[in-house]
Amino acid sequence: MSLSNEVCKTLAFTYRNFIITKRNFFTIFETLFWPVLGLISVGLMGMYLNLEQGYFAFILIGAVTLSVLQVSQLDVAYVLLFDIWSKSLRYTFVSPISSWNMILGSWLFGITRGIVAFAILFFSSMIFFGLNLLIPPPFLILFLFGVFLSAMIIGLITCSLLLIFGYRAEIFAWTLSAIFMLVCGIYYPVSLLPEVVRFISYLIPLTHFLEYYRSFYGFETSFENPLLLGYVLALFQVLFLFFLYFWAFDRARSRGTITQFSE
Amino acid sequence: MFVHAVVCEDVWMIYKSLKSEKIALKGINLKIPKGKIFGLLGPNGAGKTTLISIMATILKQTRGRVEVLGLDSIRDAKEIRKRINIASGNPNLIWSLTVYENLRYYAMLYGVRDRRVVENLIDEFELREFRDVEFNRLSTGNKQKLLLARAFVNDPELVFLDEPTKGLDPPVAKRLREKIADMQKDLGISVVLTTHYMSEAEMLCERIAFINRGEIVANGSKEELKRMLKMKDKITIEIDAEISMQLPSLEGVYMVERDGKSLSFYVDSAERRLWDVASEVAKLGRIKNIVVREVDLEDVFNELVK
Numbered sequence: 001m002s003l004s005n006e007v008c009k010t011l012a013f014t015y016r017n018f019i020i021t022k023r024n025f026f027t028i029f030e031t032l033f034w035p036v037l038g039l040i041s042v043g044l045m046g047m048y049l050n051l052e053q054g055y056f057a058f059i060l061i062g063a064v065t066l067s068v069l070q071v072s073q074l075d076v077a078y079v080l081l082f083d084i085w086s087k088s089l090r091y092t093f094v095s096p097i098s099s100w101n102m103i104l105g106s107w108l109f110g111i112t113r114g115i116v117a118f119a120i121l122f123f124s125s126m127i128f129f130g131l132n133l134l135i136p137p138p139f140l141i142l143f144l145f146g147v148f149l150s151a152m153i154i155g156l157i158t159c160s161l162l163l164i165f166g167y168r169a170e171i172f173a174w175t176l177s178a179i180f181m182l183v184c185g186i187y188y189p190v191s192l193l194p195e196v197v198r199f200i201s202y203l204i205p206l207t208h209f210l211e212y213y214r215s216f217y218g219f220e221t222s223f224e225n226p227l228l229l230g231y232v233l234a235l236f237q238v239l240f241l242f243f244l245y246f247w248a249f250d251r252a253r254s255r256g257t258i259t260q261f262s263e
Numbered sequence: 264m265f266v267h268a269v270v271c272e273d274v275w276m277i278y279k280s281l282k283s284e285k286i287a288l289k290g291i292n293l294k295i296p297k298g299k300i301f302g303l304l305g306p307n308g309a310g311k312t313t314l315i316s317i318m319a320t321i322l323k324q325t326r327g328r329v330e331v332l333g334l335d336s337i338r339d340a341k342e343i344r345k346r347i348n349i350a351s352g353n354p355n356l357i358w359s360l361t362v363y364e365n366l367r368y369y370a371m372l373y374g375v376r377d378r379r380v381v382e383n384l385i386d387e388f389e390l391r392e393f394r395d396v397e398f399n400r401l402s403t404g405n406k407q408k409l410l411l412a413r414a415f416v417n418d419p420e421l422v423f424l425d426e427p428t429k430g431l432d433p434p435v436a437k438r439l440r441e442k443i444a445d446m447q448k449d450l451g452i453s454v455v456l457t458t459h460y461m462s463e464a465e466m467l468c469e470r471i472a473f474i475n476r477g478e479i480v481a482n483g484s485k486e487e488l489k490r491m492l493k494m495k496d497k498i499t500i501e502i503d504a505e506i507s508m509q510l511p512s513l514e515g516v517y518m519v520e521r522d523g524k525s526l527s528f529y530v531d532s533a534e535r536r537l538w539d540v541a542s543e544v545a546k547l548g549r550i551k552n553i554v555v556r557e558v559d560l561e562d563v564f565n566e567l568v569k
């Protein structure tokens with residue numbers, strides 16, 4: 001296994017996602033239009049409710065994080081869907097790639113899109129609401145990387161479910177981040193949630209990354225070191241989901257799902 | 264060193280779902296020679312695509328063993344994938360990518376970074392003027408050419424072509440067949456080709472296996488297959504009356520087909536049997552026309568799937 005070959009195979013998916021995004025007006029809309037629209041709506045609501053600076057930052061951080069997550073998870077979640085929609089899955093899987101080439105390559109482009117979305121939202125919140133969301137850059141990078149890992153988790157779940165349940169799982173690409181929004185405390189602290197749901201929210205890394213970012217604005221965190229906890233959970237989940245994806249792929253190979261998706 | 268491109272030993276494929284079970288392949292035994300074009304023929308649903316998908320490591324057989332280029336199709340799948348490729352008759356690639364971008368993307372999947380490989384393929388498959396045209400804007404013929412070009416991005420030793428000329432206009436299909444033959448000859452690669460078109464198999468394939476209902480029913484060279492069925496010639500006689508009577512069995516006649524006012528006889532030798540056959544038919548009506556020709560693969564195929 002040569003490293004340069006593996007890099008090339010991984011970047012193939014980055015290249016493909018880049019071209020598809022470049023050529024598809026809708027995906028540009030997804031990165032620019034909806035996130036800004038969401039931020040302005042939430043910001044105006046905050047202004048109407050006359051929120052003090054800290055709470056205003058609380059909900060805008062939620063809006064920014066949700067948009068960055070939604071934008072960056074799409075690339076991973078769509079990596080199989082692009083092939084399924086164009087019925088070319090067999091040509092991707094007949095090549096000597098590993099599942100991680102596919103996930104990592106598309107995730108890299110997801111990160112790029114996520115950074116662009118974050119930058120736009122960061123400046124939009126400054127321009128429209130005079131709120132500076134900047135925290136010391138190393139901590140901001142750690143926070144963003146945590147969000148990107150959460151995006152990979154959603155993408156891996158979607159891809160695995162697609163291989164297991166077929167087209168019916170397509171809807172997960174859109175709904176999982178909405179479920180995250182409900183459980184992770186995007187617009188409210190998770191302490192508001194019923195105990196059972198709160199327990200689930202603590203298992204989701206994004207909850208801790210959000211608490212970490214908000215801690216710079218004086219909000220309390222549920223655990224002492226939310227960043228570390230978030231990363232430990234994220235790494236375990238990514239590892240577990242990679243195994244699930246390998247298993248789902250092997251199952252798809254035995255059941256003929258790949259050929260079905262190509263017909 | 265392996266002598267066969269593919270070896271299948273007692274290969275079974277059973278598609279299982281919660282409600283049912285479908286047996287697609289029933290104990291396939293097959294040896295595909297290296298450096299030749301091998302045809303896999305059979306009617307719809309016979310199991311051709313399933314078998315080719317197993318050989319190409321996209322599908323995992325339920326039972327049995329498949330060896331591709333001397334490697335085990337399950338254990339060494341990734342190693343095999345580096346050395347094979349596939350093109351199907353359903354021309355589907357990423358719609359919004361151009362000819363160049365599609366080839367570049369697939370080349371990268373094989374670790375091929377040299378852009379000249381892509382440019383050379385564009386020239387080789389006469390796609391230069393469509394280089395920057397998106398896949399969904401190409402004609403079916405050009406889509407198929409691109410798909411075929413894609414199958415050569417990794418300089419494969421073995422290429423699987425699953426009905427590569429399906430749905431193409433005859434002149435385009437002819438040019439594509441010539442291209443396949445040329446590429447095979449120039450590169451000395453092994454090709455496994457599935458097709459519905461007997462003329463295609465007759466033109467391209469050195470050896471052929473017939474598959475029907477998940478089983479190999481015959482396997483050999485074109486001549487061997489015809490000999491196997493002992494049918495050499497076909498005599499077609501047209502008379503002036505509808506044929507309703509049963510003909511007596513005649514020596515050297517292996518099969519008789521009836522179609523309105525004409526009868527076709529599959530015989531071991533037209534030279535020896537023509538007089539006997541014509542004499543019998545003359546009893547049914549006045550002979551209007553007699554055509555004698557050699558049996559072709561279509562006849563063999565029809566006989567085998569009966």
